[in-house]
Amino acid sequence: MTLPLRFYWMLLLRRMPLMMLIVLLCSGLAVFAAFTLPPVYSSMARLQVEAPKITIELGRNTVETEAGEQLQVIEEQLMTRANLLDIAQKYEVFEDIEAMTPDRIVEAMRESTSIRRSSGNNQATLMSISFSASDGSTAAEVVNDYVTLVLEANSFFRRERVENTVSFFAQETDRLADEIDAQSNRIIAFKNANVEALPEDLLYRQDRQSTLQERLSRLEQDRASIVSNRSEMIAVFEATGRLGSTVRRELSPEERRLQDLELELAEARTIYSETNPRLIQIIGQIEQLERSIAGAGPRDEADAENAEPSFLDLQLTEMDQRIQEIDLEIVRINAELEKLARALAATATNSITLERLERDLESIRTRYNTSVNNLNQARMAERVEVNAQGQRISLIEGAVVPQVPSGPPRMKIAAAGVGGGMMLAIGLFVLFELLNQKIRHPNELQSRFNIVPIGVVPHLDTRSERIRRRLLKVVAMLAVIALVPAGLYYVHTEVMPLEIVANKILTRLGLV
Secondary structure (H helix, E strand, C coil): CCCCHHHHHHHHHHHHHHHHHHHHHHHHHHHHHHHHCCCEEEEEEEEEEECCCCCCHHHHHHHCCCHHHHHHHHHHHHCCHHHHHHHHHHHCCCCCHHHCCHHHHHHHHHHHEEEEEEEECCEEEEEEEEEEECCHHHHHHHHHHHHHHHHHHHHHHHHHHHHHHHHHHHHHHHHHHHHHHHHHHHHHHHHHHCHHHCHHHHHHHHHHHHHHHHHHHHHHHHHHHHHHHHHHHHHHHHHHCCCHHHCCCCCCHHHHHHHHHHHHHHHHHCCCCCCCHHHHHHHHHHHHHHHHHHHHHHHHHHHHHHHHHHHHHHHHHHHHHHHHHHHHHHHHHHHHHHHHHHHHHHHHHHHHHHHHHHHHHHHHHHHHHHHHHHHHHHHHHHHHHHCCCCCEEEEEECCCCCCCCCECCHHHHHHHHHHHHHHHHHHHHHHHHHHCCCCCCHHHHHHHHCCCCCCCCCCCCCHHHHHHHHHHHHHHHHHHHHHHHHHHHHHHHHHCCHHHHHHHHHHHHCCC
């Protein structure tokens, strides 16, 4: 059952002094802190990423990085522990820096440093660096030191990147050149080992094989013809004792005269009659020559018989020599044909192996040409970087010593203290109500025990109980008044300066 609003209003009035005390205490502390915090001076420098003045394709791929990514890398390098400690000790950024631990110094430096980046499509990439300190000159010096580190980091980053690129492509080019030499030597060694079965000589070997086969066929035909003639000559001589028509004997003058007269007689008979004196004269001459030849015939035949065997031997010897030469030529041609057949059989395998070796060589040459081109472009990019013509970070506005403090935001701190005190007072009121389990109203009796009370007698405190309760309130107020400043002092001296804490709280609340 819900309690009436009048009951809550009475509770609020009863606890109003405590709530007002809390509000006043928080407000007083906030106002005191706002107007007693030391002034904070902030100095800022602005940088931009300039587009390259000379564009090189390889430079965009190996040297130029995304502007936002480059700034992020440089920011991480800038906020390293070593840099922050060096700068803090160099300029004695904090008053009690000798008593601060390195971790506290680094944390305080990071809290006092603000780095913002802005970029977008068709927009310049900018970077702003600001630092807050208790002294304006210190803030400006720290920011200028930051800027120097950023510019040096950018220069070193780009120089190292382009030098590494040139070194890499130079080593890659040398390595590929060595691979080309080694692959060329392997191809030469393979060709020397298979000089008789290389694919580029395939057509020559095929033509040579065809020519030798045709010549072998002709030689076999010539040999068969010679062997046949030899056998026929021997058979004729054995059957007749002479070579017959195979050998023509040289005619004597009388025999040639007889042949001429026989021809003349045949012509005369076509013209004259048998009783013609011319025919009778020719016939007489023929008969006389025949008797003369007949008397000399046995000697000539004997000479022919003695000469024929010698002529036959010469013919057979010549034929045998020719057959021997043909046999030797056939053996030589067969040996060469076998060699050509083995070479042709090995040509297919050698062709595949040689194509693979040459393909690997061509692949290495392609990579070598690409590496040489990349090396030339990398060297050109190096020249561009040396002449400061590439993408780089430049200073737009340097840090100056601020004349007016930028903080702390005293009115905002005071307003935050008042608002925080009110919220704390309301929160305590609600917390007390949630934790209080006592029965303070008849409606609570009815809701808890499901009974309707006839009458209610309130609790009456004794004088000692009232005094004890008031003393507890006073002690609690005194403890709050004493402990809150002590806690703030401890935080300011041992944990983090209050101005930094205030800036962080206001930043979280969106007030700065």
